[in-house]
Amino acid sequence: MREDNSMKKKLFCLLLSVTLLTGCRSQDDLSLPFTNSDGLNLTANNSEAAPEFFAADLAVVPDELNHMADPEITAEASLVVNDTDNKIIYANNVYERLYPASLTKLITALVVLEKADLNDTVTISYNASHITESGAKLCGFKEGDTIKLEDLLTAFLVYSGNDAGVAIAEHVGGTIGEFAKMMNKAAEAAGAVHSNFVNPHGLHDDNHYTTAYDLYLIFHQLVTYDKFLSIINNSEYTVTYKDAGGSPVTKTFATTNRYLKGTEESPEGITVIGGKTGTTSKAGNCLILYSKDKNNKDYISLILKADNSDSLFSQMTDLLKMIK
Structure with a gap:
């Protein structure tokens, strides 16, 4: 099948x-x-x-549906899809090439779920533990730490730690470059043919880009995995792993999703299951969500390149209000 x-x-x-x-x-x-x-x-x-x-x-966005205008939605690209009925509710600039920031982590997760064994034990490398880019969010893993791949993937998606992304890429692909090839192949198989990924986390690279519609296609594939839905529904995640000396280390990673943290309220009748945030200076503020309405229908909503985090979530709430 x-x-x-x-x-x-x-x-x-x-x-x-x-x-x-x-x-x-x-x-x-x-x-x-x-x-x-x-x-x-x-x-x-x-x-x-x-x-x-x-x-x-799949829902398709023809040109006549790709330039909807709502004065409250000022982000560069935005999309709401009824994923149960494959119907477009709102779309704007969904084929524009943009930087995905940490929404990159979605295609990384898809590769892991398709190709890897979540029971594997991953050893954190020097490269994974020594990301030096200013502002890069890190889980704080040290070289020689060992952790179950499922725990690593969960921390990666919930907390958005970029060091976890490097560790995943090296474990599954051998190198970041080889893993990027796997990412692009998985994206193409999902229909996301207007993207190019060069790293597993989304830290900026001019040659690392996607579109809102491609991200919808990738996310649409991901939500068929119960494990993915379970992971993104966590408001926080506590994991115990071992350091290089074999001693246990316990950390709790909180979600970056305000709806799950309770600091942003979804519209009445809409339940946010989870999603992924992302931000870099060039990508702006980004967010993709998977939600359900009172009739248990599924929705994918997406914003790329909002001005700031407050605007990102207020615009997302406005998009969710369009669900009837």
Whole structure:
């Protein structure tokens, strides 16, 4: 079944690329033929191919839905999707290339969940324990510490520690460079073909970018994993691991998500399950959420490049108010 879904997403990527190149017109207006790598001739309005891949299990944002204007939503890009019914509620600039900051951690998590054993024991390297970039958030792991991969991934997503990201990348991929190749392959398989990732954490690199729509596609894939949903629902996480000498170390990592901390209130009838925050000077303030309404329908909402953290969460609350 997963192989079938992967093939569907690859064909979807081809169709989406044509859609973008032709101005994001609606499906019925598209008639440009193209050939995929298997020699299959497809058209974007092909009655057999296109409906299946555009409507099966993904929401598509045509140009007429990609420039919604709401004076309260001032971030560079924003998106709300009814993920149960695959319907767009709000979209603006979702195909603009932007920096993802720590929303990068989503594709890192997808690689781990797809390729790694969460029961593995990870040894923290010198590189992971010596991130020197100013302002980089760190879990505080030391060289030689050993920790279960599941605990490391949880701390990585809940607290957003960049040292955990390096440790994950080195353990799963061998090197950051090799792991980045795995990230890009996983992104492509999810349909996120307008992204390029060069590190596992999102610390700034000019060649490290994505789009709001690509992040939706990655997140849409992630929320099929119960383990991921369980992790992002933590308001805090306490873990015990061992230092280089074998002695136990216990730390508690608090979430960066204000809705889970109780410092931001979601609209009535909306339950925030979890998500991921991100911020760098060039990416601005970013947030993606997975939520449910009173009818138990699922929603993905996303903001990229808000001016500051307060504005980020107030805009997200305004987006969540659009859910009816």
